[in-house]
Amino acid sequence: MANNSMPPPGTGDIFPDEAATWLSLENTARRIFNLYGYGEIRTPIFEFTEVFQRGLGNETEVVQKEMYTFEDRGGRSLTLRPEGTAGVMRSLSGTDAMNGVEHRVFYIGPMFRGERPSAGRRRQFHQIGVENVGRVAPALDAESIAMLCHFLNEIGAGGFKLLLNTRGIPADRKPAEDALREHFAPRVDSMCEDCRNRLERNVWRILDCKCPECQSHIAAAPDAASLFAAPSREYFDQVCQILTDWNIDFTVDPRLVRGLDYYVHTVFELTHTGLGGQNAIAGGGRYELNLPGMNRPVCGVGYAAGMERLLMVRDAMNVPKVEPPHPDLYLVSLGGKALEKNRKLADELRHNGISVALEAEEKSMKSQMRSADRLKSRYVFILGESELESGEAVLKKMDDGSQQTIAIDSLKDMIVR
Numbered sequence: 184m185a186n187n188s189m190p191p192p193g194t195g196d197i198f199p200d201e202a203a204t205w206l207s208l209e210n211t212a213r214r215i216f217n218l219y220g221y222g223e224i225r226t227p228i229f230e231f232t233e234v235f236q237r238g239l240g241n242e243t244e245v246v247q248k249e250m251y252t253f254e255d256r257g258g259r260s261l262t263l264r265p266e267g268t269a270g271v272m273r274s275l276s277g278t279d280a281m282n283g284v285e286h287r288v289f290y291i292g293p294m295f296r297g298e299r300p301s302a303g304r305r306r307q308f309h310q311i312g313v314e315n316v317g318r319v320a321p322a323l324d325a326e327s328i329a330m331l332c333h334f335l336n337e338i339g340a341g342g343f344k345l346l347l348n349t350r351g352i353p354a355d356r357k358p359a360e361d362a363l364r365e366h367f368a369p370r371v372d373s374m375c376e377d378c379r380n381r382l383e384r385n386v387w388r389i390l391d392c393k394c395p396e397c398q399s400h401i402a403a404a405p406d407a408a409s410l411f412a413a414p415s416r417e418y419f420d421q422v423c424q425i426l427t428d429w430n431i432d433f434t435v436d437p438r439l440v441r442g443l444d445y446y447v448h449t450v451f452e453l454t455h456t457g458l459g460g461q462n463a464i465a466g467g468g469r470y471e472l473n474l475p476g477m478n479r480p481v482c483g484v485g486y487a488a489g490m491e492r493l494l495m496v497r498d499a500m501n502v503p504k505v506e507p508p509h510p511d512l513y514l515v516s517l518g519g520k521a522l523e524k525n526r527k528l529a530d531e532l533r534h535n536g537i538s539v540a541l542e543a544e545e546k547s548m549k550s551q552m553r554s555a556d557r558l559k560s561r562y563v564f565i566l567g568e569s570e571l572e573s574g575e576a577v578l579k580k581m582d583d584g585s586q587q588t589i590a591i592d593s594l595k596d597m598i599v600r
């Protein structure tokens with residue numbers, strides 16, 4: 184029988200004690216991205232299916248096998264976003280980004296891919312992504328990478344490995360494409376069925392194949408990027424030079440093509456030993472997207488990092504989890520009158536910015552103190568009949584156990600935040 188408390192495979196719940204760490208990651212991203220002039224953009228969770236088909240490329244694994252696609256009531260095909268770039272480009276395609284005006288945006292949110300779930304691979308996962316849209320310049324590619332490294336170091340996920348390559352621009356790829364076809368054609372019979380189809384349709388995708396039987400053939404393939412025409416090679420040299428000037432370590436990986444077809448020029452991926460497997464914590468590059476209804480492609484450079492994977496790396500690096508917020512004050516009530524007074528006090532204190540917990544009904548002193556402990560409240564205030572009469576009661580500071588008798592009316596001023 185299905186366990187009703189379990190969410191669907193490849194998805195997960197985030198409980199309040201974990202949410203604090205997620206939030207801190209998101210807030211660090213916001214802070215770092217702001218330093219580079221990026222503002223937050225929020226686009227729909229689903230888009231018309233053709234946004235992803237045209238945007239990511241029909242030959243990609245994501246489009247062919249992993250999209251959650253459904254029809255709306257009018258019969259139009261919609262898809263839960265498998266990544267953020269295509270939707271962001273769809274939204275900016277109505278702006279002056281199309282006329283070369285630079286836009287700097289970032290996004291944080293859930294993405295959906297129908298992959299086989301495993302550690303670090305989920306069907307609903309969360310990305311923190313960044314896009315610099317509208318302009319083409321090697322310095323922008325390098326800055327995008329530098330910003331990602333800055334963010335990862337800041338959240339305690341330093342020690343990553345940066346892999347870099349170039350996809351060149353389509354006009355410069357022909358000699359490289361010919362060399363790859365020449366290399367794979369005599370071998371393709373011993374390769375997987377997908378790769379046999381890819382040979383003519385999109386030979387680059389072979390380089391991204393994960394099937395065991397294809398790996399030795401891929402490893403022996405020529406270094407395609409070195410065969411690109413000069414403009415693409417020079418662009419990449421400039422990106423590498425700027426990164427070197429900024430002391431950012433990288434390894435050029437001639438097999439790195441990335442899983443999406445919109446990339447041109449620079450592509451990059453970051454891996455971390457803390458993840459164990461081969462999984463990347465982040466990836467990105469420069470792209471050109473040709474979306475429905477657009478008469479020319481929109482260009483940009485950016486990346487996305489998987490939040491679940493970042494959290495796994497932080498765990499592996501023993502970065503402490505962020506404590507969820509605890510109440511400033513727990514109001515203990517001994518008797519109905521005290522409870523009534525505490526309800527009023529709670530309302531007033533909360534409107535003064537002090538977080539307060541108290542029972543909804545009368546409970547024993549012992550049970551209320553247990554709750555205060557469980558919630559890790561910083562102070563406890565104990566009110567009974569005699570305290571109501573005298574107008575004074577005990578305020579206890581929980582970390583050192585010290586206590587003092589204070590006027591009930593002065594409670595607000597005694598809570599040091």
Ligand code: HAM
Pocket residue numbers: 265266267268296298303304305306308309310312313314442463464465466467468469470484485486487488489490491492
């Ligand atoms: P991507 O490499 O497909 O690129 O995904 C980026 C990151 O999302 C991965 O490095 C990984 O950390 C995380 N990720 C991807 N799939 C999963 C999954 N099934 N479960 C958990 N985490 C996952 C993109 O999505 C591009 N839009 C990045 C980009 C932005 N390129 C240019 N701009």
